[in-house]
Amino acid sequence: MRSDPVVQVQALVKRYRTKTAVDGLDLVAGTGITAVLGPNGAGKTTTVETCEGYRKPDSGTVRVLGLDPVREAAALRPRIGVMLQSGGVYSGARADEMLRHMAKLHAHPLDVDALIERLGLGSCGRTTYRRLSGGQQQRLALALAVVGRPELVFLDEPTAGLDPQARRATWDLVRDLRADGVSVILTTHYMDEAEQLADDVAIIDAGRVIAQGSPEELCRGGAENTLRFSGRPGLDIGSLLKALPADCTAAELTPGAYRVGGKVDPQLLATVTSWCAQHGVMPEKISVERHTLEDVFLEMTGKELRS
């Protein structure tokens, strides 16, 4: 799915008074779904809002769909969809009213009724925005971002505070967008969101991208994974190590509890089980512990991702 980058950020610096929010950030996002992951205050929103044309870089360059978001805003704005973290709607407007309005500002909008149905906003009826629930407000903001049939949508924390069902509905829509060729840049501090959705993840900390890659690449590259099994005590670890690839480790942690560390893939699992078969061992309780983005993040920054 990779072709020309949809977003290209080079050496971006953005300061607010004395605080440096973004500190020499480089980011290239291709088509598909790119997650910008990091703790609060890492610079995610500042980066995205610079791409949306809201902020002028103090230095560095930003190109979105090949355009300068500030100087070529008029050409860019019809092509992008924006979901703000909060607000953005007249407090006295109804959900369908605001959505129809945004549709009218575009030349070829989506079918508003279908979108309302899709996002479960039909039940909002005549309720005005200020009386909608947080989840309804979030879904309306998402609908506003996509109704103009953009090439690229920016979603800033799209599922923050949503219940699991609404969250899944949002994820489904994001996947449908991708399937139809819409690129998505989303910021999140939810690891599972990035793992579930993203083709590409950029981990941001203290205003810089500290790692970027597919979720699989990041999990593989960052930390060793672990395979555990139990069998009879006192197995020949030396023999097991010979059967394993060179960079693997193996140990008997407590009598009968074994741990194999390294790049755990189906091949490694097969190697371990066939070694067991050759040695007449019945491995019980085999488990594979895959490292998550959470572990990767913790390892790289020494910090927990907090909400």
Place this chain on the structure above:
Amino acid sequence: MTAVGTYTPKPGAAPLTRMIAVQAALETKMLLRNGEQLLLTVVIPTLLLVLFSSVDVVDTGEGEAVDFLAPGILALAVMSTAFTGQAIATGFERRYGVLKRLAASPLPRWGLMAAKTLSVLVTEILQVILVTVIAFALGWSPGGNPLAVLLLLLLGTAAFSGLGLLMAGTLKAEATLAAANLVFLLLLVGGGVVVPLDKFPDTAQSLLGLLPISALSDGLRDVLQHGAGMPWGDLGILAVWGVVGLTAAARFFRWE
């Protein structure tokens, strides 16, 4: 489930005139739906007109009270919509991210401002019709040059819009709400709307006469009550306020 291809990109802005028209329609709808705004733009001017015309509370000088009051109430209507109403609405739109969100839509910022102006003008037309009908029912007999009246109303709108947007774009929404209402009240009393300026001491009179509300009510009264031609002095005062206010608003307005 949604059919494949539903979201296939097909971006594009609507034609500019359509964007401005639908934006103006929405802004007007929001205003007419808002109870506090209606109180300010419809109820208060109407009540004042009816009350002060039928009950002899203030000495409005020679002639029918309504002939003195109707021009003042027209000026008040312009102030309530272009200044107070617009300042409060825009202040809260800024606070709630509406201005920010619209800034990322295909509608250009100047298009949003044009739509706001259009919405103010539409509201004023409705107000003028309402005030005129009620005033006629109360026995109003206006004279003068309609073109001068139109020019006064337009320059008054420009003057009050500049000040209202300056306030909305620089102060916090709550501060705008309080200040806009306070100014409304002060100018209602001290701007020759229902109380003739000659009731004030001489020195105060000359200062109060420079206020946009005084210029507008005085100009309208000169034309509608006394049949004057072009009230150049009042038009000049309004023009200065308009240029200063709009320039300052353009310079200092913050969208977030």
